[in-house]
Amino acid sequence: MKHAFIFPGQGSQFIGMGKNLYDEDEQAQLLFDKANEILGFSISDVMFFGTAEELKQTNVTQPAIFLHSVIAFKTLTTDKPDMVAGHSLGEFSALVANECLSFEDALKLVSIRAKAMQKACEVNPSTMAAVLALDDKRVEEICASITNEIVVAANYNCPGQIVISGSIKGIDEACKLLKEAGAKRTLILPVGGAFHSPLMQPAKEELTKAIEETAFKPPICPVYQNVVAKAVKDSTEIKANLISQLTGPVRWTQTVEQMIADGATRFTEAGPGKVLQGLVQKINKEVQVDGIG
Template identity: 70%
Template sequence: MKAYVFPGQGSQFIGMGKDLYEKSESAKALFEKANEILGFSITDVMFNGTDEELKQTKVTQPAIFLHSVILAKETPDFQPDMVAGHSLGEFSALVAAGALSFEDGLVLVSKRALAMQKACEANPSTMAAVLNLADNVIEDICASVDDVVVAANYNCPGQVVISGTNEGVALAGEKLKEAGAKRVLLLPVGGAFHSPLMEPAREELAAAIEATNFNAPVCPIYQNVNAQPSTDVATIKANLIAQLTGAVKWTQSVQNMVADGATSFVECGPGKVLQGLVKKIAPTAETSAVVL
């Protein structure tokens, strides 16, 4: 069985999507429609901007979404048996699997990005990658810190990202090193994604998601918050809302997809981050990228 996986923030690069735009009239039309919906030329930033411009959350998230979704739409034999997306990538996966229209997906991603940016500005906060320490040890140490800090991304065995206030992450980082973590690396992000500090953004996005029309996807989507397959619209919406303050259970999602029959994982979007993570989670699975 073939699983398509969609990347999240951090996979962007200048020039992303340019080949699609230049090669295909249908892709070009979707990019131009996106410029119209967003009210600014995101293609200018994606194709010719600076790293700094592309790194702004309000630009990064729609840019990765556009690259991923248009790539899926341009793939002639796009017939997934299951899909999943890492954080923001969950929205790309839902559009690719027919649960959301291109336009509605882009509007939600843009609202999500702006709401997250606002929450980051209201509460200075950060994230850090913890290497080579058991998940339960990381969880226990975060729980012992008298400040907001939680395990936010279970990326692969031996790589968990923590998220919280600057003080909480610093305190947890010290304790994690004492407990034997190989490294604790601060990440260049705008704030504490997938933590309780994203609650204002969750509330804002919840209203937008509730007001948006969703359809049942063509195949199960394994969602970040519980790593379980969903095809029910009400469940998908609830999990999508919970995602902003909940952890990204990527390790568990891939493990469950393999248990349910996935033998091949195809990354659809910029970069190769997910192929690398899948290889560490399920070494026997085939990994590849969509190439047009």
């Protein structure tokens, strides 16, 4: 019986996020204040009192979700994780939870990652779309059949829910073909660009330098990383997978299945929202699912 902690990615943000933590806990206040100092602006003000538009900017969203997740984990539980995983951005929160990265270093990396991704989105206007009720293999085949544009499977969220990523023309073409192939629905997502696709290559180059210059300690428990969907404990390997993640897919379905195969019986989502709790239940109804934040 193992207790897994999981951490959400972009899309879970909401106005007022984290304010309850700040109001109720002195350690949370210190961490928010430290974050404002590191980032050079008051992210806590944007999180607690900003507009949805301000919070939606990638360079704000990513640090905001990271902060909410890590501070919830640090202040609302005394449980030590047996294993951790994070969805995309959430992988950085997971690496703080298993003590591979310090809070400060992880926040700096998240900020660099967010700004680099925002820049890559501006250079190559691009998007993502959710595809419902179509076999993963079929989705991959259709993406591969579009050779004049970039389109790839980006997020394997749960059985029957996959997100594709690519150029605007490529995604439009793919959505048409996927519907013809029997997808129940295709839905363009309100995101800044084609995350987890080759279009993030410029951001990957920027993040690589920052990750290579950051100290990663041996973790206290394995992290199940997005690109390999298996337990990793070697710091060098963790770094390499974290770099690959920007242009590689988030294999969430496979990650959760592997965690269960390795003994996970309880999944606690730390951070804003309940997105991952819902996905875990769709992947396996037998495990216990709860959340903190």
